[in-house]
Amino acid sequence: MFTKNKNSEPVSLLRYWTVRYLITLICGLVIVGIVSGYWIKYAATEKQLEVTRLFAEEVADRVVDDDGHLLVGATLHQVLDNRRKFMGVDRNLLLFIRNEQGDLIYSRPDQLPPLLQQGLDRMLSSADRSEKVKQPNGDILYVVKKDLEYNDKIIGKVILLFPEADIKVSKEQLQYLVIMLVSLGILGWAVIYFHSRRLSEPIQNVVMAARQIVEGNYDVPVNKAIKEREIHELVYTFKEMADRLRQLESMRTELLAGVTHELKTPVTSISGLVQAINDEVVTGEEEKEFLEICLKETRRLQKMVEDLLDFNSFAVGAIAVAQEEQNLNKLIREIASQWKIVQDPDGVSLYTNIPEKQVTVFVDPGRVQQILINLLNNARQAIGEGGKIELELYETTADMRIDVKDNGQGIPKEEQALIFERFFRGSNKKDKVRGLGLGLSFSRMIAKALGGELLLKESTSAGSTFTLILPKSAA
Incomplete structure (x- = not known):
């Protein structure tokens, strides 16, 4: 002990x-x-x-x-x-x-x-x-x-x-010497006491604020002007951390309610439909239709659970990334073609802009596909019917970049800094599309595991552009 x-x-x-x-x-x-x-x-x-x-x-x-x-x-x-x-x-x-x-x-x-x-x-x-x-x-x-x-x-x-x-x-002479030394001692002690007290006061305020955060109070006021740069940075960085924690706590509370609702909805639907079939309330074609709805809700529920499990596994480093030499031009064409077939995006136009020059890089093709499919799905949800999506591959001196651009209504400016946070769901999607808000956060984690990055290039009322950055050599 x-x-x-x-x-x-x-x-x-x-x-x-x-x-x-x-x-x-x-x-x-x-x-x-x-x-x-x-x-x-x-x-x-x-x-x-x-x-x-x-x-x-x-x-x-x-x-x-x-x-x-x-x-x-x-x-x-x-x-x-x-x-x-x-x-x-x-x-x-x-x-x-x-x-x-x-x-x-x-x-x-x-x-x-x-x-x-x-x-x-x-x-x-x-x-x-x-x-x-x-x-x-x-x-x-x-x-x-x-x-x-x-x-x-x-x-x-x-x-x-x-x-x-x-x-x-x-x-x-001896009296003058003693008086001088005693005076210097008192003055020196008073000076260091004053300055130490002035230095310790803002740090003590940070300690008290930290205790409030431990107790669940994230409203930490920092009003006093501090002239020392290091102390100023400490106090205001702590304030920013407290604000961030408050946002995350708010998101966590909202997430808990959202995840509970999202998981409860398909379970309730499946339970009601199965109960109706079990009680022979419906028969024949209607019974078959009810079973199809149950299967559809089951797949949706399974997808949400898989997203949670995949995200948690990837967050703790339990998912490995297998990089291999890959023709990036061919890979992107295949991903775009598969997305068109599987999603059957009626009324949505997908354009690809891929250079003729063949680009070979070391990537995990399955992980790149996960990222791009998620970005394409998000773009489709943003534009609705009659929208347009552009998939562009281009090269810089340091890396390869893939842009996914849509002509939707864009992301509100106050939400742009939060879109990669786990479980965050924007106001434009919250009431329209069911999900857990893990897609972009999961995709960014995969991009970093590949040695690259996923970022929001721009977002205006004319649309949004996400950029996937991949290194030219193995990560």
Whole structure:
């Protein structure tokens, strides 16, 4: 027994896409936040380095006098501290000044921690070679260097170091970043929610309409204008399908009544006539006439049952089509001749227009005969006495075509799209000719099985023309 897993139950389109977009949005914003955080840290570092370089230039200007001597007296501490506070340089800044010989002649602060004092020489040597140095305790120090020059001659060097941990990102920048990311998240979620809801609404309407169709209500209103082409096509194609189903349901109901009536009529006639003969109500010649009528009604009833069985068998593919090489000119002449003899169409003229050039194709002659006999019978019913039917064979570049043309009253325009529907009977024939309305539908199915097509070429008040299309090679 099949059991439904709760995890496999479908969810609404609105929930499905909003949740997934929200997850995608959050992941994207997290990535943006990380990249932005690194960028802010990088910008803060560059800003700190730039300020430190300016301070290094300030120191270089202060310690070299007009004669090229290095001034590192007792007052330099206060002067540099004042300038550092004025420029906003971090208080943990380490300042070293070396002379031309590389000797350390000044440091600030002058009392370094013992651990830093022990590794000072190695640290200053590393500072000459790189932009960063590592303290003995593992902390990273950024290095800013400035040569002391006099008359284009280097007479010393200023070395500034500050810890990486002292590079601070302003609280305002972080607040702006958080506000921006949160705002983008809310805005993005609102946008996808709005659009998903707008997208899911017409689809939900289609679902509700489908449920109405399941319950037998085919009147599906579609009034709201939809701008999205795909959704518009979905909704209006569904509407057309519903209209089609309503037509088919109406035809099915009418068919049931029509088939019941058509089958009941000969059964009732046969029953009444046989009852009269059995009760000896009629005798002699009249009894014989009653039996002939019974036979005629029996054959008609048999024909209708055979049509139903043949149509059903062909619809499920149970009837095979045996194609063979056939002279189409000769076949059409034989079909026309047989129809004249069997039907004995008094007052009806049948003309054939067959080219002299012999055409050989692969077809099932019996199936072609079924189609043409049905078309000829329909034409006769349409024209009545004194009418004319034309049977024409002609060739195109791709196929062979057979036209059956009559000069009857034609098919109403509103019925032309339905004439190949099963069990459909036009208003011109419904009250005049008894039948099930399977002829044209059955004939089209045979034509398609042969690899061709049967279509209504034209129909006006001057008559109708049906065209049977047959391929030149085997289907």
